[in-house]
Amino acid sequence: MEIEAVPNPGSSGGSGAGMQVVALALSKKVNAVLTGYCSPTAERYLLSHDIKVFRGVSGVVAELVEKFKTANLRDHPEVIQEPKLIGARVNKPTLLQALTRSYNQFMNLLPILLGVVLLIGLFNAFVSREFVSLMFSGNKGQDTLLGASIGSIFAGNPINSYIIGGELLEHGVSLFAVTALIITWVTVGLIQLPAEMVALGRKFALVRNATSFVLAMLIAITTVGVLDLIKGLLP
Amino acid sequence: MEEADAAEGPLPGIRPAHLLFVFLPHGASLALGSSISVFLNILFPLCLVFGLMVLLNLFLKPQHIAEFLGKRGGIQGVLLTVTTGIISMGPIYAWYPLLKELRERGVSNSLITIFLGNRAVKPLLLPVLISYFGWAYTIILTLLTLLGSLAVGFTTGALVKDQTGSSGPE
Numbered sequence: 068m069e070i071e072a073v074p075n076p077g078s079s080g081g082s083g084a085g086m087q088v089v090a091l092a093l094s095k096k097v098n099a100v101l102t103g104y105c106s107p108t109a110e111r112y113l114l115s116h117d118i119k120v121f122r123g124v125s126g127v128v129a130e131l132v133e134k135f136k137t138a139n140l141r142d143h144p145e146v147i148q149e150p151k152l153i154g155a156r157v158n159k160p161t162l163l164q165a166l167t168r169s170y171n172q173f174m175n176l177l178p179i180l181l182g183v184v185l186l187i188g189l190f191n192a193f194v195s196r197e198f199v200s201l202m203f204s205g206n207k208g209q210d211t212l213l214g215a216s217i218g219s220i221f222a223g224n225p226i227n228s229y230i231i232g233g234e235l236l237e238h239g240v241s242l243f244a245v246t247a248l249i250i251t252w253v254t255v256g257l258i259q260l261p262a263e264m265v266a267l268g269r270k271f272a273l274v275r276n277a278t279s280f281v282l283a284m285l286i287a288i289t290t291v292g293v294l295d296l297i298k299g300l301l302p
Numbered sequence: 303m304e305e306a307d308a309a310e311g312p313l314p315g316i317r318p319a320h321l322l323f324v325f326l327p328h329g330a331s332l333a334l335g336s337s338i339s340v341f342l343n344i345l346f347p348l349c350l351v352f353g354l355m356v357l358l359n360l361f362l363k364p365q366h367i368a369e370f371l372g373k374r375g376g377i378q379g380v381l382l383t384v385t386t387g388i389i390s391m392g393p394i395y396a397w398y399p400l401l402k403e404l405r406e407r408g409v410s411n412s413l414i415t416i417f418l419g420n421r422a423v424k425p426l427l428l429p430v431l432i433s434y435f436g437w438a439y440t441i442i443l444t445l446l447t448l449l450g451s452l453a454v455g456f457t458t459g460a461l462v463k464d465q466t467g468s469s470g471p472e
Contacts, residue, residue: 106400157360165359172359172391173352184344188337192329222394226351226427230344233434242439250447253422254454259394266398267405267414271462275415278454278461286446293442 071095085109092118101131176224183227187234194238203240211284214244218251219280222259228252242294246287254279347429354426358389380455383413384448387420394421412459419451 073095076087085106092100092113099119110120124131203210218228232245255276256263263272322330390397401414423444432440 161360165356168359169352169355172355181341184341185333185337187340188333188335191336191340192333224427225422225424226430229427229430229434230340234340236434246443249443250422250450253394254419254451256394262398266402268462271411271414271458274461275418275454275458278457279419282450282454286443286450290439290443290446293446294439297438297442 086112089113099135101135176226179223180226180230183230187230190234191237203244205241207241207243207288210241210244211247211287214240214247214287215251215255215280215283218248218283219255219257219276221252222256223252225249225253242291243287246290247283250283250286251280254283344430344433347433350429351426354429358391358426379413380416380452383416384420384451387417387451388423388425390417390421391426394418410459410464411462412455415458416451416455419454420448422447422451 073091076091086109089109089112093116097118099121100113101121101124103122103125105113105120105122110122113120121135203213221228228249232249235248236242236245257276260272260276263276267275322333397418401409401417405411405414428440428444431443435443
């Protein structure tokens with residue numbers, strides 16, 4: 068068997084990596100692609116060029132090619148081996164990879180988080196409880212609506228909403244408002260609404276966000292209600 | 303470079319924070335002390351968050367999420383979607399292109415909505431939520447958010463017609 072090994076142009080895993088591999092497969096006039104994962108777009112391109120795609124494949128390349136040649140795979144053009152949702156062999160390289168990935172994710176999260184912490188410091192030092200109570204009147208319905216509205220405008224990692232919510236609670240803001248803020252922070256996105264409309268359709272985006280907003284207020288009221296009930300039952 | 307310049311302000315070397323310490327030294331000290339206190343409060347939960355991140359990255363690859371989202375219909379499909387929503391990471395807009403693709407493949411609006419709703423449930427960040435609000439609150443909020451995501455999913459699915467053959471929960 069004649070073998071040609073070529074570098075993987077998509078090994079960086081960055082944007083467009085999949086399409087670089089598609090371009091390589093087309094240029095090499097391959098008949099089949101054996102891969103662990105293939106994005107829907109890349110798979111569509113490959114299939115449209117009569118290239119079979121076998122997803123969920125992992126292992127030693129030579130063994131897999133041999134399996135393919137002996138028709139074990141060719142007879143099953145669907146996913147031949149479903150990926151396990153959880154499960155991987157833990158060894159030094161995978162641990163190092165996981166640590167690097169986690170470190171990068173954490174470093175991405177940290178600048179905004181530190182910014183929020185510094186802003187909270189300023190908020191605590193310069194904004195009085197009286198001023199906060201002017202905004203949040205103490206009326207459950209109005210406060211919940213205001214909290215949900217603030218959460219809908221802001222976006223980003225939910226950890227920031229927990230910290231902001233916790234500090235607002237310290238300033239006397241009701242748990243109804245804080246809970247509504249925490250929920251809508253992630254489930255409702257006014258800032259990313261245009262992007263959601265483009266990707267998933269105008270009606271879908273509007274209905275989903277509106278329903279999520281209303282339900283966030285209901286969840287906030289129910290959460291605090293159940294919490295009060297539990298506290299009342301405890302001695 | 304531009305960002306650095308913007309942060310410097312009009313006078314090189316003088317940032318707004320420096321000005322605050324010059325003109326309002328007492329308030330600025332209070333603010334800094336308060337920020338340090340907040341940071342110290344979240345330091346231990348943040349360490350737990352990092353540990354959970356490592357575990358998740360060790361045992362779960364992002365492509366698994368895409369593979370499983372909308373793979374099956376019925377209750378199994380809903381449960382898989384809930385799970386993938388919970389374990390998905392990164393900003394929401396990063397998921398839009400994939401969700402668009404999956405919907406074109408026949409994944410229903412209900413499942414897409416359930417996925418987006420469950421992004422509010424973040425096991426990784428629970429240590430921080432618990433440190434601020436306590437166990438009872440965290441458990442109640444998490445359970446209600448899960449149920450709420452299903453309610454929003456089915457409502458959106460009922461109100462917005464699916465594009466193609468659905469693999470929805472019906």
